[in-house]
Amino acid sequence: MEITGLLSIDPGLESFKDHFRYRMQRFTNQKQLIEKYEGGLEEFSKGYLKFGFNREAGGIVYREWAPAAQEAQVIGDFNGWDGSNHRMEKNEFGVWSINIPDSGGNPAIHHNSRVKFRFKHGDGVWVDRIPAWIRYATVDPTKFGAPYDGVYWDPPPPERYQFKYPRPPKAQAPRIYEAHVGMSSSEPRINTYREFADDVLPRIRANNYNTVQLMAVMEHSYYGSFGYHVTNFFAVSSRSGTPEDLKYLIDKAHSLGLSVLMDVVHSHASNNITDGLNGFDVGQSTQDSYFHTGDRGYHKLWDSRLFNYANWEVIRFLLSNLRWWLEEYKFDGFRFDGVTSMLYHHHGINMAFTGDYNEYFSEATDIDAVVYLMLANSLIHNILPDATVIAEDVSGMPGLGRSVSEGGIGFDYRLAMAIPDKWIDYLKNKSDEEWSMKEISWSLTNRRYTEKCVAYAESHDQAIVGDKTVAFLLMDKEMYYGMSCLTDASPMVDRGVALHKMVHLLTMALGGEGYLNFMGNEFGHPEWIDFPREGNGWSYDKCRRQWNLVDTEHLRYRFMNAFDKAMNLLDEKYSFLASTxxxxxxxxxxxxxxxxxxxxxxxxxxxxxxxxxxxxxxxxxxxxxxxxxxxxxxxxxxxxxxxxxxxxxxxxxxxxxxxxxxxxxxxxxxxxxxxxxxxxxxxxxxxxxxxxxxxxxxxxxxxxxxxxxxxxxxxxxxxxxxxxxxxxxxxxxxxxxxxxxxxxxxxxxxxxxxxxxxxxxxx
The missing domain is CATH 2.60.40.1180 (Golgi alpha-mannosidase II)
Structure with missing residues (x-):
């Protein structure tokens, strides 16, 4: 592979060609090693067929990478949580395994029964952990603060969901509806995958979106983390249903012509010990851990653990995770969260990126993470050539959205994250007379040549408590009592509805090659999002979407929703987003x-x-x-x-x-x-x-x-x-x-x- 493609696009990168050559050589070397020892990326990324629980001839084989463990057992409902008769053996690579024979021709571990990995570490202490590769995890809802349990998920054929619809053709340009299943109900409760599929997906398609981006799919024990503190990477969030329920949702989306992207979190992991991957860290060396040791292994702002992307088993784990979601659940691509944190050793903390290329290509660059992302994007597009992969990066890293073959990192799109910040600044701090047409235009068009962007005026970030959506910034409290069409609109509401439409269409038409909207913002949802917490009495009242507002004919919310439909339809007919x-x-x-x-x-x-x-x-x-x-x-x-x-x-x-x-x-x-x-x-x-x-x-x-x-x-x-x-x-x-x-x-x-x-x- 050569880097000439990237350098020809941006001659300013010529001064950093040694950096690009080095990381390309690292990428090539890693691929060659994987080819030599694992048979290539294709086989290497099928780790879930080897690790975790898998049915093999005459029994269930369970494997777990835990080199720091001195002894290990598998426990669960099947053996009364007594592992003395189910001790595991360790090989030279730190992988523990056990073959559990069938009993009477049936699996010894029953489908939907609880399991855990018990091991003794160097201090002589036995601990119980959820298996790292577990495919489902649940918690007793009647016990406040109870830890999750791993669940053996292998439904009999009649109970397995069978996909009926093919993936839709890849859209020329993604019009993305960002959604959180749990908070998609109009009622103050957690919504289910099937309810979302039946009630919300038709709304999304009726508004002429072609892509759904699902947040909080990977299991996370803390609901208020918005799904970003992942505890179990191969498990679907059990709050909203089972793995079969999620498959139903994705299949239904495909039937409506909607592609489905997953908000994947490979930038960090929850620091939970009893029910998270962090529980496997018992003070061992970094080469024997999923994470870096010492301060390097912790994100100070996110209070989470940071992966060691140089570790062979970490690379296997994360690459297999991507294949798992693509093949088992038929996702059509990913939005990678927290890419900035991955790209740099400083994780972007206290950094104000100016665009100086020295900020991107220096000793601060985490080459191990860059190589992992190059491997990840290569794998995804090998498995699914029409996949859509989006990077969330605030730094503006050059080449992030160019192909690996020409020296880039391989993402199809990057989020245009400066755009919402510009709109917030204008709506908060400037009078209408102070708005600069040149500055607005420049902010929307200031993106790297030939690197596609997904533009948005607001996402979930602007909808959470402590922040304000565009509609709330424009109309404030009048959104609560000034939205009736039965009376003339106040000057604030009249201005707000008008600018809401203009801001969103201008962002879509001028800001990128794709467009994103967060659930409810299309009609100016009046409430911020406040997840249940001690401070609000564990209330779900502001962790929902009030669809009744847009369905009520005499409320002005429907005008903003109608315009959202129309501007999406405009692109559906004229394909202006895909035009250069x-x-x-x-x-x-x-x-x-x-x-x-x-x-x-x-x-x-x-x-x-x-x-x-x-x-x-x-x-x-x-x-x-x-x-x-x-x-x-x-x-x-x-x-x-x-x-x-x-x-x-x-x-x-x-x-x-x-x-x-x-x-x-x-x-x-x-x-x-x-x-x-x-x-x-x-x-x-x-x-x-x-x-x-x-x-x-x-x-x-x-x-x-x-x-x-x-x-x-x-x-x-x-x-x-x-x-x-x-x-x-x-x-x-x-x-x-x-x-x-x-x-x-x-x-x-x-x-x-x-x-x-x-x-x-x-x-």
Whole structure:
């Protein structure tokens, strides 16, 4: 493998070519060693077929890597928790094993029975631990603070979930719905995998997302950790159901055309001893442990353990973990959490990365971790070439999103983590008049060339207690009592709903090659997330999603939700996220207007709080006729209907042909529009050869004002008050189809009914 590909993309990396050559050599050497001693990555990553509990001829074989143990036993319900007759043997590599013969032709350990690994360490003390490779773990819900137990999971064939649907084709660009199953219920309780599949997945598909990103799948004993303090890496979180229930969820997602990503945590592990991997650390040397020893083995801010990525068995464990989730559960890829912590010995603590390349390529770089990530991405794409793998990195490490073969680390996308910080700064600290169009545009487009980004205005990070979502920053307490359409909106709510739509579409259209939204933020969920804890009386009241708010027709939450549907549909039709054409032609500070082209669309954002511009000229590339594709000011999105959707906008040539500097805003053509205050409008170019395009474009899906007028008397609509307009829309509701992507929503509902029928036996 060569690194010339990466260096040719960014000549600034030439000074660090020795660094890239060194890590590539380390990667190559590691692969060769794995090939020599394990038969290659393919076999090496099937560790779960060797370690843990596995059925083999005539019995169950259990293996555990615990080189620090002096003696070892397997205990559980099957032997009355007395391991004296089930002592294990240790080989030269520190692996303990035992073959437990069948009893009367049946497994000696029954399915769904409890098991643990008991061992004596150097101090002569016996301890009980959950097996490292356990596939299911549960806790007695009636005993507060009780430790988890490992569970032997091997259901008989009739009880095993059988996948019915193939993986959907890989999307050109991911439109990701980030979700937490446990807090997805409208009731103050923990939701289940099956309830999420039946109740929430259809909502996600109806909103035109193509990917679901599931948080907190790996078992974690502390619910309030949001799933990031993992205790059992091969086990599904038992709070929401069984392994078969999770398979049902993923299969149903696939039936709806949704890919499913898993939020995987390989950056650290819970420091729990009795029920976590940390329990295998009994003071041994680092080569005999999953983690580094001493201070290096602890993350000071996260209060968690840090893996030793140079250790052979750690690499086996983590790579096998990735294969397990891909093959056993049919996940379609991963979002790697905490990548910054992995990349550097300082873990990003107290670091303010400036973009200086010396910050990325120095002795502070953890080459062992980098090599592991290169191995991980190589493996994932070998197993599933169409996998989507995303890195959460705040540092901006160059090459993170380039292929391993050209010297990169191999991720498909990186999260554009600076974007939400910019929006928070503006919404908290700047008046509307202080908003800089140039700064906003630069913040959204400031990403590494040829390294794809997933953009987001807010994720789960902005929804947790102590922080605020975009909607909450905009509308504050008025979200509780000012969202009824039965009265005119207050200035704060009117501004909030308008900017909520603009911020999210601008982020999607200009911020990256993919888009992400956290569950509930699409409609401006008013509550932050506060997991049950002693400080709130162990309440689940703010650890849920109030779907009733968006389902209530007279509340303004539905306007934001409708716009979310429409902007996802815009990409579904025009594929602008996947387009490499992105040209910002105007960032007018006085007018507070941003104009840009993405793909074949022209986007116009007017952030001015008061000024509406009639006859406003915007530049474009191709000549012809343009029409409205999406309008945030449309009535169905809670707007005022100031922009005519049945208007044809014809272009005029600009400047001297062949002399770009004489063009208008560096564009060879222009057309004039009405740009209303606090609105965003997207225009598409009409292809004359296709005839009247309007019947199949986004404008048709959203219903133009002309179409609405056919259904009722909407003359003088610009003079109609918002309350009256809503009332008229309600009167028309029975006479017209859903305003937003009704065909897709209907398709999703139909497929949902089909899978419910086909899987009724599994419930």
């Amino acid at each position: 054409k992105q040209i910002v032609s105007s960032t007018n500070e006085e007018d507070k207007v941003i104009v840009f082209e993405r793909g074949d669309l022209v986007f116009v954002f007017n952030f001015h709080p008061e000024n509406t511009y009639d006859g406003y000229k915007v530049g474009c590339d191709l000549p012809g006729k343009y029409r409205v594709a999406l309008d945030s000011d449309a009535w169905e999105f809670g707007g005022r209907g100031r922009v005519g959707h049945d208007v044809d906008h014809f272009t005029s040539p600009e400047g001297i042909p062949g002399v770009p500097e004489t063009n208008f805003n560096n564009r060879p053509n222009s057309f004039k529009i009405l740009s209303a205050a606090r609105t965003c409008v997207v225009y598409y170019r009409v292809e004359e050869k296709e005839g009247n395009h309007n019947s199949s474009d986004i404008g048709a899906a959203n219903e133009t004002l002309t179409d609405i007028a056919k259904l009722g008397d909407f003359e003088g609509i610009n003079e109609t008050s918002p309350a009256d307009a809503v009332a008229k829309q309600e009167d028309l509701k029975a006479a017209q189809p859903s305003l937003i992507a009704d065909d897709i929503a209907t398709k999703a509902n139909t497929e949902t009914e089909e899978i419910e029928e086909e899987t009724s036996d599994d419930k």
